[in-house]
Amino acid sequence: MYKLYWAAETGALAPQIILEEVGADYERVVIDMEKGEEMQAGYLAINPRGQIPALTLPDGSVVTESAAIVLHLADTYPDVGLLPPAGSAERAQVYRWLFYAVANIYESVERLYYSDRYTTDARSAESVEQAAREYMDNAWDLLETELNDGPFLLGNQYTVIDAYLLMLTRWHEQPQTLLSRCPKLKLLCDSVRSRPAVERIWSQHYPQDS
Numbered sequence: 001m002y003k004l005y006w007a008a009e010t011g012a013l014a015p016q017i018i019l020e021e022v023g024a025d026y027e028r029v030v031i032d033m034e035k036g037e038e039m040q041a042g043y044l045a046i047n048p049r050g051q052i053p054a055l056t057l058p059d060g061s062v063v064t065e066s067a068a069i070v071l072h073l074a075d076t077y078p079d080v081g082l083l084p085p086a087g088s089a090e091r092a093q094v095y096r097w098l099f100y101a102v103a104n105i106y107e108s109v110e111r112l113y114y115s116d117r118y119t120t121d122a123r124s125a126e127s128v129e130q131a132a133r134e135y136m137d138n139a140w141d142l143l144e145t146e147l148n149d150g151p152f153l154l155g156n157q158y159t160v161i162d163a164y165l166l167m168l169t170r171w172h173e174q175p176q177t178l179l180s181r182c183p184k185l186k187l188l189c190d191s192v193r194s195r196p197a198v199e200r201i202w203s204q205h206y207p208q209d210s
């Protein structure tokens with residue numbers, strides 16, 4: 001059985017969506033971030049970085065990094081078709097945009113919400129945040145110009161990148177503003193959001209939406 005180390009509204013969302021999509025047997029292990037459990041010894045033994053998510057595989061080994069987790073799960077359940085065939089041009093696009101999202105959008109989320117880590121001068125935290133906001137918006141805008149008609153990044157084929165992008169949009173300070181500025185991204189997010197696997201778990205992360 002898989003174990004997903006989990007907290008609401010975190011990077012556990014995309015892995016959990018993919019666990020649901022593939023029908024994997026998994027246990028959700030809730031880490032209370034308000035109590036700082038992610039920095040306590042028990043969890044640091046799982047993820048020494050003290051970040052959510054982490055996934056333990058049925059053999060007991062640990063995978064951290066949300067993008068690695070979704071790729072691994074898609075590879076483990078190839079018949080579900082959450083990744084195009086290895087070596088295909090379509091798979092390359094999934095890699096391209098997943099790495100882009102991690103390197104640019106997730107990264108700017110970290111700078112925005114953990115600005116103190118990105119400066120040695122507490123007085124400049126606000127300017128780190130402002131730069132992160134602008135960087136994030138530019139990164140989303142570039143993605144929007146590169147998206148096709150959809151509904152998903154690869155057109156009709158739903159893949160792991162779609163769930164990942166939905167997760168990232170929720171961390172924008174004003175997700176509705178973002179999505180009204182980026183209609184192709186909005187179609188993608190609405191299409192992922194309405195999938196039964198996503199419906200099943202959404203309220204665990206965002207009870208305020210129901």
Ligand SMILES: N[C@@H](CCC(=O)N[C@@H](CS)C(=O)NCC(=O)O)C(=O)O
Pocket residue numbers: 009010011012038050051052053064065066067106110
């Ligand atoms: N690169 C990691 C980032 C994970 C991450 O930053 N998780 C956040 C929650 S969304 C977290 O645990 N933050 C606590 C911290 O960094 O101290 C991933 O993709 O899994």
